[in-house]
Amino acid sequence: DADVTQTPRNRITKTGKRIMLECSQTKGHDRMYWYRQDPGLGLRLIYYSFDVKDINKGEISDGYSVSRQAQAKFSLSLESAIPNQTALYFCATQETSGTEAFFGQGTRLTVV
Amino acid sequence: GDSVTQMEGPVTLSEEAFLTINCTYTATGYPSLFWYVQYPGEGLQLLLKATKADDKGSNKGFEATYRKETTSFHLEKGSVQVSDSAVYFCALSDRTGGFKTIFGAGTRLFVKA
16 A cells, blocks of 8 residues: 555546545654646645644645644645646655655646 | 756657756755656655765666755766656755755656667
């Protein structure tokens, strides 16, 4: 089983719908991240959490929200999806500062 | 703020050619530097890292040296294979940025047989 699991792997949704992307990890890491990948733009940070009670905005948080339900779970929500949120979304975990990040396999979201 | 700039792709090489992918960074502190690789349909995985100046990270024939004087961390491989075709991301993690990992835009590599 993967250490970092994202669900769903693929999703097509309509404009205006609310959608939640889920991430769970078995690495026991406190730090969790949500990134968005777009062609030519690399990975951009949406939100991050350094422990269960900590939530921080990244560089592109507008239109998104997150919930850290437990150390192992970090969900990303799009309250009202719009087409320019069509992208590949990645969840990642990190043990401590300056160490390697571990990624899930990604969720491909299409908003039509 | 912290940032990473890497060469635009795609880079297309023939098998056994020499590879260089340039990466430079901006950081106010002393970051750790990373190269991640993304194979088709997969998430990113760590390729190599270096945590202080003059350190050389290496893995699977790839190397990169942390150059503080030029704020660079260029990725090199002496002889690429078709299986190296992937997207490569340079990244940093810095105390000033709260140790978030900041990524470059990625460079796609195609290796032809």
